[in-house]
Amino acid sequence: MPEGHTLHRLARLHTEYFAGGPVRVSSPQGRFADHVVVDGRYFDHAAATGKHLFHHYEGGLTVHVHLGLYGFFDTHLVPEGQEPPAPVGQVRMRVGAVHSETVYPETVRPGAEDRPAHYVDLRGPTRCEVLGEEGVAEVRARLGPDPLDPDAEPDRAWARISRSARPIGALLMDQKVLAGVGNVYRAEVLFRAGIDPFRPGTELDRAEFDAVWEDLAALMPIGVDTGGIVTIRRPHDHGDVPRRGADRPRNYVYQRDGWDCRVCGDVVRAHTMDARTLFWCPTCQAR
Structure with missing residues (x-):
């Protein structure tokens, strides 16, 4: 099972890939039907507490991921103008940066159309769910202090x-x-x-x-x-x-x-x- 440093590293990378703009969220496997409520929303930031990863979106919605024993993320870097590779196997959730002016012309980030786009595929997690602010607080309240949290007690x-x-x-x-x-x-x-x-x-x-x-x-x-x-x-x-x-x-x-x-x-x-x-x-x- 991935340890806490892995989730914090993923949070850092996913913030770098997606924060500040809208993202496309899909569920090629079909087992994450709630992806529709965050698809197209602005990705605010990603964070981790212990072995739990949180993708925070505008409007107070969060995708909570617990990788468990078998979960992991694949990352794809797609050149501008090219389509991402087709999902292979059981992909629970795909998140992709929106870099094309034709998708969200009024919200595209300055200069984003000139950069390659990142896509991440989540496979085999124990949990992948959309939570509100109270749900996120409940997950964190069940956990002990995280040594990677500078404000931990x-x-x-x-x-x-x-x-x-x-x-x-x-x-x-x-x-x-x-x-x-x-x-x-x-x-x-x-x-x-x-x-x-x-x-x-x-x-x-x-x-x-x-x-x-x-x-x-x-x-x-x-x-x-x-x-x-x-x-x-x-x-x-x-x-x-x-x-x-x-x-x-x-x-x-x-x-x-x-x-x-x-x-x-x-x-x-x-x-x-x-x-x-x-x-x-x-x-x-x-x-």
Whole structure:
């Protein structure tokens, strides 16, 4: 499942592609019938909270997208005067910038007719729906603070963690506690902090929580900027080939079970926690 940095990166890109002008919104798959209420409207901006993406349109309407396990966006750059490629497969929603003077002559953005047009195709999301302002507020109210939000309130997360007997490894993945943290960031920040993922939340002290929060707030913006999760400190990066492929970031413990720990040399372990695979080093993260 994409983690929070991916959604924030998409929000940044979609704002760049579409904000300030009208867009065409369609549902080639036919499973997003409400596209008709935003088709042709001005695209104000895109935003993200945790793993949720919001396309905000004029008039207070918002398309809410949750990618879930299988959702993703394809992006097409179409030269001026050419038609976008025909949708392939099950495209739930297509959004395209309006760059032609013949479509909305009274609203076309200055100079837009001279630029290529972006189109994005959404496939396989868990949620794709049109919400009003109250609906958006309800979605956000269900989520914990987002480390990528400069106005986030980490005290809300600490209040829940400090009262919970659940393992901190499970609490970090609970979107009602912290928004946007997924399996990779969970494993990596706990390793970097030297915290046993099986420790109950009630056993953490505030300094430990603050260190985890500050680490997430420092690492996740790198993911927004680069599109990848980067967590290894330079002295521990040995230039090895990651298990997931040479083009993927190197990690401390995520998907390195059975391999030597980069820091101490012990064997990295794996265990199922709340139906997700947890990775940790029993020496560097000793309880």
